Amino acid sequence: MTVTPAEGANPLREMPVQDLRAHAAEALTRARARSTALTDAVDDSDLVRQHSKLMSPLVWDLAHIGSQEELWLVRDVGGRTPIRPDIDELYDAFKHARADRPGLPLLDPAQARAYVREVRAKAFDVLETAPLEGRRLTESAFAFGMITQHEQQHDETMLATHQLRKGDPVLRAEPAPPRRGGPLPPEVFVPGGPFVMGTSAEPWALDNERPAHETTVDAFYLDTAPVTNGAFTEFLDAGGYTERRWWSEDGWSYLREHGISAPRFWHREQDAWWRTRFGVYERVPSDQPVVHVSYYEAEAYAAWAGRRLPTEAEWEKAARFDPETGESRRFPWGNDEPTPSRANLGQRHLSPAPVGAYPDGVSPAGAHQLIGDVWEWTSSDFHGYPGFSAFPYREYSEVFFGPGYKVLRGGSFGTDAAAIRGTFRNWDYPIRRQIFAGFRCARDVSPGEMG
Numbered sequence: 001m002t003v004t005p006a007e008g009a010n011p012l013r014e015m016p017v018q019d020l021r022a023h024a025a026e027a028l029t030r031a032r033a034r035s036t037a038l039t040d041a042v043d044d045s046d047l048v049r050q051h052s053k054l055m056s057p058l059v060w061d062l063a064h065i066g067s068q069e070e071l072w073l074v075r076d077v078g079g080r081t082p083i084r085p086d087i088d089e090l091y092d093a094f095k096h097a098r099a100d101r102p103g104l105p106l107l108d109p110a111q112a113r114a115y116v117r118e119v120r121a122k123a124f125d126v127l128e129t130a131p132l133e134g135r136r137l138t139e140s141a142f143a144f145g146m147i148t149q150h151e152q153q154h155d156e157t158m159l160a161t162h163q164l165r166k167g168d169p170v171l172r173a174e175p176a177p178p179r180r181g182g183p184l185p186p187e188v189f190v191p192g193g194p195f196v197m198g199t200s201a202e203p204w205a206l207d208n209e210r211p212a213h214e215t216t217v218d219a220f221y222l223d224t225a226p227v228t229n230g231a232f233t234e235f236l237d238a239g240g241y242t243e244r245r246w247w248s249e250d251g252w253s254y255l256r257e258h259g260i261s262a263p264r265f266w267h268r269e270q271d272a273w274w275r276t277r278f279g280v281y282e283r284v285p286s287d288q289p290v291v292h293v294s295y296y297e298a299e300a301y302a303a304w305a306g307r308r309l310p311t312e313a314e315w316e317k318a319a320r321f322d323p324e325t326g327e328s329r330r331f332p333w334g335n336d337e338p339t340p341s342r343a344n345l346g347q348r349h350l351s352p353a354p355v356g357a358y359p360d361g362v363s364p365a366g367a368h369q370l371i372g373d374v375w376e377w378t379s380s381d382f383h384g385y386p387g388f389s390a391f392p393y394r395e396y397s398e399v400f401f402g403p404g405y406k407v408l409r410g411g412s413f414g415t416d417a418a419a420i421r422g423t424f425r426n427w428d429y430p431i432r433r434q435i436f437a438g439f440r441c442a443r444d445v446s447p448g449e450m451g
Contacts, residue, residue, distance in 0.1 A: 007201040007212060007328050010335070012140050021127055024144035027418050028127075031151040032120060034347070034416070035065060038158045041170040044109045051165040053099040054434055058161055060091070061154045063107045066116035067091035069123055069147050072392075077143050078126035083118060094395060123147075137392055145204030145418075146392075152416040159347055159414045160434050162278055163265070169279035177344060177353030180287055184224045184356050187443075188366040190314065192219035195321040196328040197313055198385050199423045208397040209423040211387045212328075215313050222310060222318050223440035225355035225368045226376060227301065230286030232293075233273060235301050236262060246303045251296030254431055264292040264433040278350055287354040289374045289438045295406045295430035298377045298439035307441035312380035312407045312425070314442055319363055319370040319410070320422040331422050332363035332370045338417040343372035346416045352438070353413070367440075372415065374438030375408040375426055382407050382427040400427055412436035 015023065039047060039062050047059040056064075067087060074080045089095050090104055107115060123144075130138055137143045162171060197215040199205045241261045244252055254260070262268070265276045266284060273284040293301075302308050310318070320328040329335055333342050342361035344353045352373040362368050370376075382405040390398045405427040411420035414436050428435060 007196060007199055007330070010202055010330065012203045013201075017132055020132055020141050024127055024141040024148070025124065027148040028120070028123070028144065028151075031148050031155065031416070031418070032116075034155045035062060035116075035151060035158070038155060038162065038171075039109075039113075041162070042165075046165065046167075047109045048102070048106075049165075050099075050102045051161055052434065055157070055161045055164060056098050056101045057106070058158055059109050059112050060101045060104075060106055061158050061161075062109075063087070063112040063115060064091040064093065065151045065154050066112070066119045068150055069116075070119045072137075072143050072147055073123040073126055074119060077130050077138055078122065080122060080126070083122070084115060140203035142204060143392075146206070149204065149206070149419045152419040155416065156412070156414040156419075156436070160436065164434060165279075167279060171278050171347075171350060173350040174348050177349040177351065178357045180354035180356035181359050182356070184368060185366070186224060187221045188224050188318070189445075190217075190220055190222055190318045190321075190365045191323060192217060195317050197316050197423075202330065202421065202423060204418075205421070205423060206396065207389065207391045208382075208384060208425050210389070211385060213386050215317075217311070217313050217317055219445045220310070220314055220442050221445065222314065222365070222367055222442045223307075224366065226289035226352075226374055226438045226440045227298075228286060228355055229273075229284045229288055229290050232263070232290040232301060233284070233286070235304050236273075238304070240300060240304050243304075246300040248296065248299060250430070251294075251300060254294075254296055260297075263290060263297065266292075285354070289352045289355060289369070291352055291374050291412075291436055291438050292433050293377075293438060294433045295377045297433075298437075299379075302439075302441045305441060307443045309377055309379040309439060310442035312378040312409065315370075315376065315378050315409045316422065318365045318367050322364045324364070329364075329422060331361075332367070333361050338371060338420070343369070343411075343417075344413045345372045345411060345420065347414050349413060351413060370410050371420060371422070372411050373413055374410075374436055375412045375415075376410045377437060377439040378407045378409060380407045381405065382425070404429065406430050408435075408437055 039058055048057050050057050070083055075082055132138050132141050194214050194216045196212050198212045199209050200212040267274045275284050319332045322329055338345055342358055358369055363370055381403045383401050408426040
């Protein structure tokens with residue numbers, strides 16, 4: 001067959017300029033409301049404390065958000081006089097490791113809040129006057145979308161810091177996620193052949209998502225939903241963490257070195273598993289996707305189950321390809337933006353939802369919850385697509401390319417809708433467990449199943 005090169009239509013490209021400005025302002029405002037909620041939830045001593053050497057103090061994240069906004073929107077797009085050039089190095093993520101940041105002369109909470117307010121006021125002034133054309137950085141308000149996504153990404157990082165902090169619950173959320181629907185088939189079939197991977201049409205897509213290019217995958221089966229806590233408990237109860245044969249060499253070494261025996265934040269009490277979730281101690285719900293597992297744990301489970309992790313290309317084809325039209329959609333359900341009925345995003349519920357809870361978000365292949373709930377580990381190393389070009393700076397993606405990082409897809413319950421789509425690529429070290437990561441499995445089609 002011939003792959004239709006068309007991608008899903010994006011309304012940003014057709015917006016009148018004033019509507020585009022309003023859209024960008026709303027996205028920035030929503031991100032700031034979330035940053036404020038995450039930092040106002042604790043007192044100043046909590047803001048400056050490092051809750052884990054894996055994470056920055058929350059006050060560093062807050063001022064870093066402002067620093068990036070000043071660099072790109074106030075100085076670059078707006079051409080305005082720098083506000084705080086003296087703190088550029090303090091909030092450069094490449095200058096200081098997270099473990100070292102508490103020892104820096106950081107802005108205190110009051111100073112950080114005042115700084116981000118001043119930056120935002122100037123950024124909104126720039127948004128009202130900047131031409132949203134003529135430069136790649138400003139076309140379709142890209143710079144404003146980039147900064148929105150940057151803030152939302154740090155909001156998810158701050159949410160992970162909240163998960164690591166000790167003490168009583170401080171975050172609030174809507175009632176429990178929707179209940180699951182009827183039973184789901186265990187797996188779905190994804191046909192082989194070419195499809196358009198990545199994007200050249202999504203205005204706010206980041207550099208590692210570009211360009212759109214034709215990719216071919218063989219037919220495969222994919223889990224209908226992410227692996228649940230209940231299924232993962234079977235792996236635990238079968239001795240999965242003590243059986244060397246399920247683990248890669250690197251995974252087994254990491255497991256033994258750190259004494260890992262269950263997903264992070266899980267605890268065994270008598271005959272049941274319990275977990276700590278944002279200060280709440282609760283029994284592990286069997287029907288939710290497992291979360292806080294490393295790539296190595298996902299890989300070992302897949303081996304135990306007689307399956308494997310999907311490649312990044314397989315994941316994206318299952319999420320985007322519509323076999324009826326040959327088009328690659330923006331999202332599994334189509335080209336429209338996420339809604340609460342389609343995906344669990346934006347820390348709305350502070351946990352994954354039961355599998356099957358979002359039938360409105362199903363993909364053409366029949367897979368559920370490919371967007372939201374948990375980031376999903378893939379077997380692919382992080383690299384640039386054919387024709388990749390770093391933009392607007394190498395440090396966003398290019399410096400991370402290589403075998404040291406694994407790609408995650410789909411977003412989590414802590415990811416905002418502005419920072420996720422069917423082409424979005426996340427990456428991290430395979431040892432990471434504090435992030436909101438889970439997985440689903442895949443398998444090859446056997447000769448007898450080819451019909």
